[in-house]
Amino acid sequence: MKNALHFKRLSSDDPCLQITWNGKPLDAVAGETVAACLLANSVLAFQGEDLSDPPRGPFCMMGACYTCRVLVNGVEQQACMVEVKQDMHVSCVDPEKEILHAGS
Amino acid sequence: MREVDLAVLGAGPAGMRAALTAANSGAKVVLLDEQQVAGGQIYREVNRQGVGRGALLGRDYTHGLTWVKEVAASNVEHLAEATGWQIENSGEITFSRGGQAQQIAAKRIVLATGALERAFPFPGWTMPGVISAGAAQILLKGSGIVPQKAVLVGSGPLLYLIAVQLLAAGSPPLAILETQSFESYLRSARLFPAALKGWRYFVKGTQMLLNLKRAGVTRYTGVSEIAAVGEKYVEGIRFQFRGQKKQLACGLILGHQGVVPNVQFSRALGLEHGWNDLQRSFTPRTDHWGRSSEERVFIAGDGAGIVGARASALQGEICALQVLHDLSFINTAQRDNTAESRRKELAVELAPRALLDALYRPPDWAVVPVCDDTIICRCERVKTGDLRNLAAGACVGPNQAKALSRAGMGSCQGRYCGLSVSELFSKTNGRSLAEVGYYRLRSPVKGITLGELASLAVGEALE
Amino acid sequence: MDFEYAIIGGGVVGLSIARGLSARGKRVAVFDGEDTDYRASRGNFGLIWVQSKGLQAPAYARWTRQSAALWRGFADELEAASGIDLALVQQGGWDFFFSEKSLHARASLYQGLADQLGERDDFEITDANKLKREEPAIGPQVVGALYGARDGHVNPLRLLQALGQTLQRSDSKYLTGCIVQSVRALASGFEINTANGPVRAQKVVLAAGLGAAILGPSLGFVAPVRPQRGQVIVTQKLSPFIRRPSGIIRQVDEGGVQIGDSNEEVGFDDSQQLSVMAKLAQRAVKVYPVLANASIVRSWSALRIMSPDGLPIYQESRLYPGAYLATCHSGITLAAAHTCLLPSWLEGEESAPRLEAFSEERFAL
Ligand SMILES: Cc1cc2nc3c(=O)[nH]c(=O)nc-3n(C[C@H](O)[C@H](O)[C@H](O)COP(=O)(O)OP(=O)(O)OC[C@H]3O[C@@H](n4cnc5c(N)ncnc54)[C@H](O)[C@@H]3O)c2cc1C
Ligand SMILES: Cc1cc2nc3c(=O)[nH]c(=O)nc-3n(C[C@H](O)[C@H](O)[C@H](O)COP(=O)(O)OP(=O)(O)OC[C@H]3O[C@@H](n4cnc5c(N)ncnc54)[C@H](O)[C@@H]3O)c2cc1C
Ligand code: FES
Numbered sequence: 001m002k003n004a005l006h007f008k009r010l011s012s013d014d015p016c017l018q019i020t021w022n023g024k025p026l027d028a029v030a031g032e033t034v035a036a037c038l039l040a041n042s043v044l045a046f047q048g049e050d051l052s053d054p055p056r057g058p059f060c061m062m063g064a065c066y067t068c069r070v071l072v073n074g075v076e077q078q079a080c081m082v083e084v085k086q087d088m089h090v091s092c093v094d095p096e097k098e099i100l101h102a103g104s
Numbered sequence: 105m106r107e108v109d110l111a112v113l114g115a116g117p118a119g120m121r122a123a124l125t126a127a128n129s130g131a132k133v134v135l136l137d138e139q140q141v142a143g144g145q146i147y148r149e150v151n152r153q154g155v156g157r158g159a160l161l162g163r164d165y166t167h168g169l170t171w172v173k174e175v176a177a178s179n180v181e182h183l184a185e186a187t188g189w190q191i192e193n194s195g196e197i198t199f200s201r202g203g204q205a206q207q208i209a210a211k212r213i214v215l216a217t218g219a220l221e222r223a224f225p226f227p228g229w230t231m232p233g234v235i236s237a238g239a240a241q242i243l244l245k246g247s248g249i250v251p252q253k254a255v256l257v258g259s260g261p262l263l264y265l266i267a268v269q270l271l272a273a274g275s276p277p278l279a280i281l282e283t284q285s286f287e288s289y290l291r292s293a294r295l296f297p298a299a300l301k302g303w304r305y306f307v308k309g310t311q312m313l314l315n316l317k318r319a320g321v322t323r324y325t326g327v328s329e330i331a332a333v334g335e336k337y338v339e340g341i342r343f344q345f346r347g348q349k350k351q352l353a354c355g356l357i358l359g360h361q362g363v364v365p366n367v368q369f370s371r372a373l374g375l376e377h378g379w380n381d382l383q384r385s386f387t388p389r390t391d392h393w394g395r396s397s398e399e400r401v402f403i404a405g406d407g408a409g410i411v412g413a414r415a416s417a418l419q420g421e422i423c424a425l426q427v428l429h430d431l432s433f434i435n436t437a438q439r440d441n442t443a444e445s446r447r448k449e450l451a452v453e454l455a456p457r458a459l460l461d462a463l464y465r466p467p468d469w470a471v472v473p474v475c476d477d478t479i480i481c482r483c484e485r486v487k488t489g490d491l492r493n494l495a496a497g498a499c500v501g502p503n504q505a506k507a508l509s510r511a512g513m514g515s516c517q518g519r520y521c522g523l524s525v526s527e528l529f530s531k532t533n534g535r536s537l538a539e540v541g542y543y544r545l546r547s548p549v550k551g552i553t554l555g556e557l558a559s560l561a562v563g564e565a566l567e
Numbered sequence: 568m569d570f571e572y573a574i575i576g577g578g579v580v581g582l583s584i585a586r587g588l589s590a591r592g593k594r595v596a597v598f599d600g601e602d603t604d605y606r607a608s609r610g611n612f613g614l615i616w617v618q619s620k621g622l623q624a625p626a627y628a629r630w631t632r633q634s635a636a637l638w639r640g641f642a643d644e645l646e647a648a649s650g651i652d653l654a655l656v657q658q659g660g661w662d663f664f665f666s667e668k669s670l671h672a673r674a675s676l677y678q679g680l681a682d683q684l685g686e687r688d689d690f691e692i693t694d695a696n697k698l699k700r701e702e703p704a705i706g707p708q709v710v711g712a713l714y715g716a717r718d719g720h721v722n723p724l725r726l727l728q729a730l731g732q733t734l735q736r737s738d739s740k741y742l743t744g745c746i747v748q749s750v751r752a753l754a755s756g757f758e759i760n761t762a763n764g765p766v767r768a769q770k771v772v773l774a775a776g777l778g779a780a781i782l783g784p785s786l787g788f789v790a791p792v793r794p795q796r797g798q799v800i801v802t803q804k805l806s807p808f809i810r811r812p813s814g815i816i817r818q819v820d821e822g823g824v825q826i827g828d829s830n831e832e833v834g835f836d837d838s839q840q841l842s843v844m845a846k847l848a849q850r851a852v853k854v855y856p857v858l859a860n861a862s863i864v865r866s867w868s869a870l871r872i873m874s875p876d877g878l879p880i881y882q883e884s885r886l887y888p889g890a891y892l893a894t895c896h897s898g899i900t901l902a903a904a905h906t907c908l909l910p911s912w913l914e915g916e917e918s919a920p921r922l923e924a925f926s927e928e929r930f931a932l
Contacts, residue, residue, distance in 0.1 A: 006233070006355050008275060010157065010248040029248070031152065036247030044232035044337060055336055057232030059482070059520075061239035061246075062145070063138060063187075064220055064366075066515035066551065067482065075203075076803075076862060078551075080242075081138065190841055198841060374838065498577075498735055500744040501602025507609045508728045510821075515803065515864050541602060546839060546867050554802060554826070554848045555859030560841065561849035567669065 007039045019088040028084040035061060035068050035079035038090070046070050046079060047093060069093050108132045108181075110427055111197050111210035113188045113369070116144020117413045118405025119216030120171045122420035122427075123180045129433045133180045134208060136199055138187040138550075142172045145218055145238070146413045148245045157248060160272035162265075164413075165245075171417075190547035191215075191369055193398045198560070205556045212400050212427045215370060216420060219363035219406035222385070223520040224258055224470055227478050228332025229359065230485070237266045237360035250275040254356035255341050257281040257330055260464040263360045264312045267321065276319050278354050281343055283361070283467055285326035292462035324350075328469065332357055361466040364523065365407050371545035373401060379537040382461045383410055384471070385523060386542055393426035394419055402427065410461075415453040418446050472528045480528070481521040483514020491525060495532035502526050502543050515551055518543045570596040570740070572913075573759045573768035575747045575782060576775035578608035579723070579898045582730035583905035584772055584913075585739060586645070591910055595739040596766055598747045598759065605777050605794070605837065608898065610869020612799060612827050613723040613819070614812060615655075615900045618662060618690055618715030622676050625683050626924035627878050631897070632684075633920075634904035635717045641903035642721070648736075649729035653721050654820035660718025661693075661702070661813040663709050663854055670711050677713060690715050704808050706856040712813070720812040722820055723899050730902075747775075750785055752887040770889045770913065776872045777835075779894055787886030791930055792894055794835055794870035797828040798843050800851075802861040809855065816851055824858060826851040829868075839868050871896050875930055881912070881922045892927065 009015075015027035019034075021043060028037045035058045038046065045055030046068050058068035061080045068079040071091045079090070112123045115137035123135040135142070143150045147168025150158070158166045175182055183201065190198040195210045221238045228234065237256055243249045250273045256263055259282055267277050316323065329344040333351065340353045364385040367377065376389040376397040387409040394402045402423040405416030422443055429439040473480065476489025486509050494505050502525045505511055511525055512518035518525075522543050529540045548557070572588055574581045577599025585595045617635050621628025635657070642655040664670035674692050681689040691714040698705055698712050734741045742761070750771060751758045757771045773779050773786060783790025804822030818824050829843045844866060852859045872894055874880050879895030891913060895901050904920075912919040 005252055007243070007249045008252055010250060010273060032247035032249065036243050036249050039243065040247075040249045046232075054230070055232050056230065057235070059235050059239060060221065061235070061242040062220075063550075064516060064519050065482065069515075075860070083140070192841070196841075498599075498731055498741045498743040500599075503602045504609070504743075507724050508731075510724075513865060515862075517865070544603065546865065547841070548863055548866065551803075551862040551864065553860055553862050554800070554852060557800075557845055557863060558848035558852045558859065560845040562842065562845070565853075566846050566850045567665065 006042060006044060007036075009040050017084055017086045019084055019086075019090055022091045030084070032084055033061075033080050034070065034072060034082045034084055034088070034090055037084050038079065105196070105207050105209045107209045108134050109210070109431055110134075110212050110214065110424070111136065111195075111208055112214045112216055113191070113197065114144065114216035114218055114405070114407070115139070115142035115175070115182065116216060116218050116405060116416065117146065117168070117171065118218070118407070118416035118420035119144065119214065120175050120420070121417040122214045122216060122404055122424040124171070124174055124178055125421045125424035126427055127178050127180045129428050131428060131431065131433055134210070135175065135180050135182045136186040136188055136197070137182075137184060140184050142175050142182060142184070143168050147172065148242060157245075161245060161269055162272075187550050188369070189550040189552055191373055191401075193373060193400065195400045200550070200552055200556060203553075203556065205552070205560050207560070211431055212402065214394075214402045214404055214420070214423050214427065215407055216403075216405045216416075217366045217369060217407045218416075219410060220366045220519055222361045222364045222466065223524055224359040224361040224466070225473050225478055225480055225488075225524060226330040226332065226359070226470075227473070227475055228334065228338070230479050230482050231332055231334055231336065231338050233334065233338030233355055234332050234357045234359060237263055237358040238363075240358045241266045241269060244269060244273060251356050251358065253278045253354055254358050255279050255281060255352055255354045256358045256360070257283070257327070257341065257343075258360035258470070259284045259466060260360055260362035261309065261460060262363070264309065264316070266358070266360070267316055268312045271315065271319050271321070276321050277358070279322045279324065279352060280316070281327045281330065281341070282323060282325040283327055283330075283470055284464060285467075289463065291465075292459050295459040295462055328467070361470050362464055363406065363410055365409060366519075367407070367542075368517065368519065368545055368549045370396065370403060370407065371542065372547050372549050373398065375401065377542070380409060381537075382458060384465060386537075394423035395426060411454060411457065415450055418450045418453065421446050422450070468531075471524055472531060480524050481511035481514065483516050484510040486511040486521070488528070491528050492532060495529050501529055501540055505529070506543060512543050517545060517549070568756055568769050569766050570594050570768040571770065572596070573598065573757065573766060573771045575750070575759070575771065575773050576778060577731070577741060577743060578606055578774070578776050579727055579730065579902055580776070580893055580895065580905060581772070581774035582727070582734060583898070583902040584774060584893060584909050585734055586730055587906040587910040588913070589734065589737045589739045590906075591914075593910075596759075596768060597734060597739065597741050598745050598761065599741070599743045600746050600778065601744055605835070605870050607776055607869055607872055608723070608727050610797070610799065610867055611723050611899055612797075612825060613720050613817070613899060614660070614814065615657060615719045615721055616660065616814065616897065617717035617900070618660065618677065618713060619814070620897070620900070622680055624876075624878055624924070625680065628680055628684060630879070630904060630920075630925075631900060632717060633908070634901045635719070637903035637907050638719070638721075641906055645729050645733065648733045651725050651729040651732070653725050653729060655719065655721045657717070657719030658811060659714055659716045660720070660811050661712040661714060663712045663813055663815070665708055665710060665853070667710050670713070674713060688716065702810055704855045704857050706853055708853050718812065720817050721899065726899065726902065747782060750782060750890075752786075752890070757887075757890065770891070772891045772893055772913065774893045776894065777870060779892060783892060786890040786892070787884040788882060788892045789927055789930065790880070790892055790894070791875055791927070792872050792880075795873045796831040796833050796837060796868055796870055798831075798839055798847060798866065798868040799825060799827040800844060800847055800866040801825050801864055802858065803864050805861060808857070813854075816854055823864065824861060835870070837868050837870055839866065879925050880927045881909070881925045882927045
């Protein structure tokens with residue numbers, strides 16, 4: 001069911017922003033969270049997609065379960081607690097890259 | 105450090121009413137919440153909704169707008185996007201805002217951090233595509249996105265409310281699988297007369313079921329042996345219904361087994377807790393003003409035991425009256441006059457609670473999975489069988505189990521495994537839950553960076 | 568007699584001794600307390616640490632070195648018996664310095680000890696440049712480090728688990744949730760009283776950590792141990808970037824970076840203090856600046872078991888021969904010695920290690 005439509009935006013809200021997910025452009029709506037935006041674009045797994053771990057997706061949407069963590073412009077955040085902004089770069093948490101980032 | 109009379113953590117109904125009550129009598133109040141706007145869970149983002157979204161979420165939802173507006177117009181200093189992560193019994197509260205640690209010293213603290221959904225572990229529940237039903241509601245309220253052809257599974261009034269909200273949003277669930285059985289109705293029958301005082305709830309409930317029926321949503325009641333089916337992502341759900349195995353194809357499963365108090369702060373503060381068997385959860389001990397075992401710390405709303413939004417608000421007011429009295433803003437007569445009427449309203453609100461708790465009590469297998477392979481600790485992927493082996497061996501309780509298995513050591517800090525682990529120990533070793541206890545929780549209650557913590561260092565550095 | 572040995576305390580000290588005894592075919596009963604007891608074995612830093620140990624007490628330095636040298640073999644056997652990976656790495660460790668002066672002051676103390684022990688290549692002064700090559704993530708404020716070749720680390724929770732698990736599989740008994748209320752010397756042997764009734768044993772070893780101070784006097788010990796608090800912070804899991812452990816920071820095998828640890832004299836109080844945590848964080852970021860962005864997953868505090876001079880106490884009771892006290896503040900480091908060497912001392916064998924320097928009579932003055 002990976003590519004089926006899982007979430008639909010209520011029709012009154014039209015996409016009007018752009019963000020990127022692992023470098024790919026995605027449509028976003030002002031006011032929605034990063035987690036919602038990814039889900040609306042059929043991204044269900046936020047972690048572990050390419051790693052050996054089984055994939056993990058968001059679960060609680062209220063900042064409690066921590067399985068929605070992503071890098072937002074290079075800083076690790078809970079995707080369900082951050083609103084989308086124009087040109088935001090969102091990507092999978094990659095511990096290796098992250099520690100290098102942190103050094104700069 | 106900034107000083108205030110009262111710091112309220114959590115801007116849901118309990119926190120908003122506590123803050124307003126105190127501020128309206130002249131106290132200097134800050135209200136902190138990690139969300140962008142006040143409202144809490146029930147009224148999440150209520151002031152940001154277009155007319156359309158509010159209408160489909162229902163009147164109980166839009167009701168919150170009044171309070172949110174009142175907070176905005178009051179003297180309450182509302183700090184949004186302020187995530188609390190450490191509180192001391194002395195009244196110091198430390199929080200993150202925009203990646204910066206800040207501190208406030210308060211003469212009194214009201215914890216109003218509400219509830220969390222109870223974890224509902226079943227085979228496959230960690231796969232992408234399984235989210236909590238509350239999460240689906242948050243997506244709808246906060247971001248205006250609606251799950252498509254989802255299967256709702258579990259029990260509790262919120263399950264139906266969310267089903268109805270999805271229906272109103274034009275995306276009815278594929279089916280509702282209800283884990284409560286005929287026995288739960290029998291068990292709760294004796295509670296009906298007392299509950300009638302809260303008749304509003306039942307009218308609402310009946311109406312909701314009727315709407316779902318009209319829309320052709322299939323309900324399966326008394327289901328068991330739930331499992332998410334799929335390789336890496338959800339492809340369906342399997343369950344047992346009336347003695348038969350069934351399977352539905354779906355890409356989303358929304359699980360729910362009611363809500364339980366969010367005890368992260370009350371535990372980290374070392375406050376006294378007791379086991380509430382009716383609600384199947386630990387609750388902090390409070391007196392009838394909401395004061396905890398620490399003089400300066402009060403708890404109001406669902407965080408002190410599940411009571412629902414209106415009762416939470418009333419408890420918030422009652423806490424604030426005692427805070428005002430402690431700090432000599434009002435005298436005893438003033439306090440008691442107002443408190444008396446609030447308590448009367450509260451009694452009406454609480455009347456149906458016992459019935460709801462009994463009716464929607466999660467079945468044992470929804471708290472402690474039957475299958476040894478089912479993950480209990482999501483963060484560290486600790487399986488039921490590993491914990492059962494520990495409990496059957498020399499491991500004495502949840503804290504030793506945490507050390508030996510890593511269950512509860514991950515980022516969620518036990519929020520979604522704690523109750524299951526305690527119940528597993530109770531069941532395996534035949535000890536009461538009061539004896540078994542719970543994880544020892546510690547600050548920081550929310551994930552912060554080391555840099556942020558370091559920014560609070562004062563005085564001489566360590567060699 | 569039900570058992571040859573009763574060991575009171577199922578922390579890492581009691582369990583290490585029990586392992587050694589049961590390997591010799593002794594029937595042992597280990598008594599341990601409740602879920603929320605003070606347990607240093609659950610809250611420690613996991614170092615097998617040699618440098619800095621016994622700077623004023625060569626006997627302790629030797630004992631520590633002996634244990635560190637035994638650790639590999641001890642771990643291999645325990646891993647084979649339990650199937651649990653202890654994540655033991657003994658490839659040296661650092662002591663970091665922020666000023667040249669304190670580095671050299673420390674180095675001369677190390678040299679003094681090395682001379683006394685007749686050791687060569689005991690330690691090495693590592694300057695900032697070399698350190699940067701060894702530890703690329705090191706920060707500019709670190710002026711250098713002392714390198715100790717014998718230092719290492721282990722996963723202390725898996726050590727605890729492996730010791731407990733193998734004991735349960737032997738014909739010894741691991742009685743948990745079973746507080747010893749009193750001990751009585753009999754004409755021959757001892758009677759151990761718990762809420763579940765009495766148990767008899769030929770000999771008794773008091774290894775109850777901070778609990779020893781309570782039971783000690785009834786067996787003729789002073790057991791002058793006091794709590795000393797240590798606070799520890801752990802970050803999220805990160806891919807490996809710290810090569811070697813130090814006394815204040817190490818990256819554990821699961822990936823998290825463990826940051827410690829304070830030394831606070833606050834009595835029986837294992838709560839946390841934000842001001843102390845902040846300083847630990849500040850120091851860690853100074854050593855590895857990349858850590859500033861790492862998020863904290865957990866933190867805790869635990870109580871060390873300290874004797875007045877910080878050295879272990881091993882004592883046979885004068886009043887009640889056959890009763891022993893064993894306690895130390897570095898129970899991870901000494902676990903190998905406790906398993907491999909203490910049993911022969913308890914058995915009174917010729918080959919037993921000389922432990923007079925650790926008698927509690929040293930505090931009698
Ligand atoms: C996901 C979910 C959805 C729900 N939906 C409904 C519903 O639709 N209808 C209904 O009747 N009941 C609903 N409930 C039940 C709801 O908990 C109560 O009805 C009511 O909202 C409780 O009010 P409260 O003030 O106690 O807590 P809440 O309304 O939960 O408010 C708690 C507030 O504390 C904040 N908070 C928590 N931790 C921190 C922290 N560390 N730092 C800063 N702020 C923090 C949260 O952001 C939140 O705003 C829901 C519960 C949950 C968990
Ligand atoms: C923060 C910190 C960091 C540390 N770092 C290191 C390190 O890096 N390397 C190192 O080598 N050491 C370290 N240590 C020290 C090490 O953890 C201890 O030396 C060791 O754990 C002591 O083990 P123990 O068995 O004596 O005590 P504990 O682990 O405290 O166990 C005592 C046990 O006795 C039981 N007990 C008490 N009374 C009774 C009774 N009456 N009846 C039955 N049972 C009883 C208790 O339940 C408990 O389980 C550290 C300690 C701390 C606190
Ligand atoms: S989805 Fe649970 S923390 Fe974001």
